Amino acid sequence: MSKPKDNLKSNGAVISAKTGTKESIINFLKKAMDKGVFDAVLVPMRVPAGDSFVYVLIKDKSLLKDVFPLPPVMSVQGAKAVSSVTRLGKGNMKIAAVMRPCETRATVELTKLGQTDLENITLISMDCPGVLPISDFLDDPNKGMKLFDDAAKKWDDKLMRPVCQICDKSSMVAGDIHIGTLGAKKDTFFIISNSQKGNDVLEKLAITLKENIDGWRAKVKNISEEKQKKRKKAHKDLKSEIGGLDNLLDTFSQCINCHNCMKVCPICYCRLCYFDSDKVKHPSEDYLQRAESKGSIRFLPDTLLFQTGRMMHMSYSCVSCGACEDACPVSIPVAQIFSMIADETQGLFDYVSGRDVEEPLPLIAYKEEELHEMEDAND
């Protein structure tokens, strides 16, 4: 398996953020729009009711003052927003998309799946402290804002979603430009370029990448190693809890077949999912036959098939963003289960979803000599 190149530049820029990180990021975006580097910015904004955040495509730069580059909840997965904008072609405007690392990674995966065109998009990611569960935030949005701000300052994840608590890729740079807040001196942050496009943008903004970013690297390494340990343990515990047919049935028996998890999943791009199609609608004789062979069958049927089927179809691209778990009305730990399975299936091919847009999806690549232990295995 080809090892991806470590194309992170060794140096970055240190940006002064005396007015706060959020304001400085907004200033950065404003300056870029002033200079015509970007014609529009795709970035989260709080809705007027205050209880949710959505992506907005901003053309009028005076509106930038109201944006939230790092909202406390992930109501919409950013990759879905990028895909909506560019699925039918790149368009002629240069757009900056400001997102969390899991969102840029999902965007990279969608690009491999032909669902975005990134030619005119600059992906800007930033260190992510996690997000609150949507349901917690909805209970009291104003309290949620405060809790998130405090937690983000202290980089404390205990109120964040379970899948964020075990995220070891919260600073992974998959886009063009990354904003690093970890390990930065007071009132500053790092700007790191990850591609030629990123370099060009920063050059036009007269931002030179000459400063040492070892402080950021060290801190990120530290956090991700710690999280990796937590992740392994959480997955191990989860496996003993849900493993085996009986436990799996217990876990998924509450499923109400709403398919929300699939609808919010950034990777599930199919316009007609197999599980929404006529392929899963059978004549009554079929159900009667199944009822006859078992004594009875549940309705709606095949909930476990839906979940396992989805694992087969998208786990190799899953970025563990947690959108599915947020969307589950009956609180099945879908994202945790998927993150466990995704780590295993991606590990098989030494693949990390969203790591590199040049890395082929594992199921459309092959080597002639590999995996012989699978052939005729009778274990």
Place this chain on the structure above:
Amino acid sequence: MSKDEEFMPKILAFLCNWCSYAGADLAGTSRLKYPPSILPIRVMCSSRVDPLFIIKAYLGGADGVLVAGCHPGDCHYEKGNYYTRRRFVMLKEVVKGLGLEPERIRLSWISASEGNKYVEVTTEFTEKIKKLGKNSAKNKIFL
């Protein structure tokens, strides 16, 4: 256990049109003996088998699922079976990850001239499934 009660598994076999199905056919025309546990389904290529089919068969109560195709390098469509192999290994990992029974699924390469191998594979697999016993998914009404 009396002869009537002896457990004869139901094994679904996805056989590729160009090699494995012809191999099974050869076993038949050569009057070779193999277990009656196999329910063959002919597919144009082993890579036509979505892992979903396999998991559906398993959850539907199939005691075993066999996927058979041309040997690597011999695919009628040149590279279909390489994709099959990758999908299969991923499927097995998911099944293992969920604590289900990866032993109940098998991938084999059987060429059109390998009637003997078809007999070997189906006999061996059937014996193994017999040892494993019935698929417990068969009786789960909330599945």
